[in-house]
Amino acid sequence: MATALDTSPSLTLSNALPLDSGQVLENVQIAYQTYGTLAPEKDNAILLCHALTGDQHVANPHPITGKPGWWDRMVGPGKPIDTDRFFVICTNVIGSCMGSTGPASLAPDGEPYGMRFPVITIRDMVRAELALLDEFGIGRLHAVVGGSMGGMQALSLAANFPDRTARVLAIATTARHSAQNIAFHEVGRQAIMADPNWQDGAYYGTGKEPDSGLAVARMAAHITYLSEAGLTHKFGRRLQDRQAVGFGFDADFQVESYLRYQGLSFTSRFDANSYLYITRAMDYFDLAEEHGGRLANAFAKAQSRFCLISFDTDWLYTTSDARNVVHALNAVAAPVSFVELSAPYGHDSFLLDVPALDRVVEGFLG
Template sequence: MKSESGTASLGRFDFACGDEIESLEVAYEAYGEFNGDNAVLLCHALTGSQNVAGYTDEETDGQARAWWNDIVGPGKAIDTTEYYVVCANVPGSCYGTTGPASTDPEGEVYATDFPPVTVQDWTRAQRQVLDTLGVGRLHAVAGGSVGGMNALDWARQYPDDAECIIAVAAAPRLDAQSLALDAIARRAITTDPNWNDGDYYDAETTPTDGLAIARQIGHVMYLSKSSMQQKFARRAAGRDARRDSFPVDPAAAFFPYRDVESYLDYQAEKFVDRFDPNSYLYLTRAMDDYDLAEGYEDDARAIAAFEGETLLISFTGDWHFTTEQSEALAEAFRSVSTPVAHHVIESDHGHDAFLVEPDKVGPPLRDFLADGINGRAVHDTADSNADNDSGFAPVHASLFSQ
């Protein structure tokens, strides 16, 4: 697979908050060859990176590397022998794009002096990166989770720049429960004594405990109740499981160290080695702040100028971005006569299904990229309806029956 990685120097960048920085550097990776009309932009999730594909080693730091390796590549759903695939790390992150951990022109770390970042800023930065690569109109913009919100923002900000939009496990905005959990996660970081108001980059200790707890909260959000029961139930961890990741109360030795605790501690340990606590604060706030309808009366008016086709993919076990939210968004597209398909996938994996079930996600992606909403797999939902002639994938009946 032909691929390239690089950094686009965008120069002065004006953020939606009104602040600016003199130079924004954006790390990106590109796969395949550009032929003028085959470009696909992929938008990564919250803690993902520009590295979409190319690594198969399991020890690749989770979403940091090759986060859609089973979806993107030669002969895969997003075929890099056919499409020119680009992914850019978003402003505020810590994988090569300018963010809180970067240094300013005077050589000082930005820390919390870095401007507040929005999803709209991500979209504008991506547009500028594509300009530097000589890419004009895109065949598609696709993303999962907050990357799906990012993809939806392209329909609002640049409605003429993409033939189609794909939002996987996404929504036009977060609900109150998700906002609350994100707020608790941020509080875990900012109340860590080592956070030091965000100025910890030259310190011997960093707020890893706070970041670890924030990540654990995130993992609980990304898993479904049934998947957690199947994976862990109430089982005690094995005798070799370590329990020293966090301080424990004196009574802890009397009680079992459970599988679910061991899993969360393990995930937290891996995460703090690869992610910046301030970046976590910045990116979760960008996600929480996003509202597709901001500046418009509703979602339908926000995307009314987009004349391409849209694919929404949701998962029945995802309570973070629900199937109901995707269907409401699909109705917004339909109300302005924008061709849209809502593909519902039966899954117990929760929000993480878009990453861990490529065999279910790949076919509708492949067929939509090739044939739009008329793609065969796009309409192969959990509840097919032979009488459905609306032009949209049917929605799982049990979820929306009257």
């Protein structure tokens, strides 16, 4: 899991954070990164929201992996999200493990929360983000931007706190988690909970962490981030460092080797309990259910311009999911543009080199 190497700035929220569960979190710490300069009028802020396993390290080297930030290609001086013009801020979501309060944090009794951490929602994440913006004195955002779970946060912010942003850019996302989405997450949670090292979530400090279970969870999820065609193009049935199959259980195929690496490397930077809590928040996400069962109701008070982007090969959050949001926005006459981009990488397209995405993002932010 994440170690204490992270050097992100962080602050403790001035007020307790009320949660959808009815519980209240005290002394909430929020870790964040900023890029660019906040204008004196504080009107040039863009909130970026990260995905399930993302974090605040958008455009700086990751403190654990040393790799470039997850949207380094998108955020920076002269880039589509231009930090010469905009003040970009990204927080580590609550429940995560890169410096913000989560299950690995110390509870008021001085012991790690573990599974005593309250179950949180996407809206709770947004509440924490807005509380941080309050600390900065930022009222209305120039834009909120996110992909995947980041897009859920963007939609939740627009629906629940409509005066807080002028623009909403939601990429490769959905307004509700489907049965299949929930099913894949449940497999991951069961894999973690089946690992004896999980110890009902009280593994902190025991020297035994549920890395095996977390790796399996990551592997299963990772398949859903890629398209079938992309996997075939990238790996096909090519063998890993051999001329013929080995008639054994080593990684004969490149795709096996790749998945094993994805699973194992993930455990060095992520906390298994955070994985449980954040997947749960995503499964609970249903913006219509939050607003009387009708998605259009969620946007009845929206005061933002919207842009929805989907990818044709994304089978996790499909173009149809994006269209549902667009139709709801149309129903309340909210200004919305929508584009389905063609890219071969499946759901992960929003993180990868898709020049058309860059152009849409840059154009929409104005």
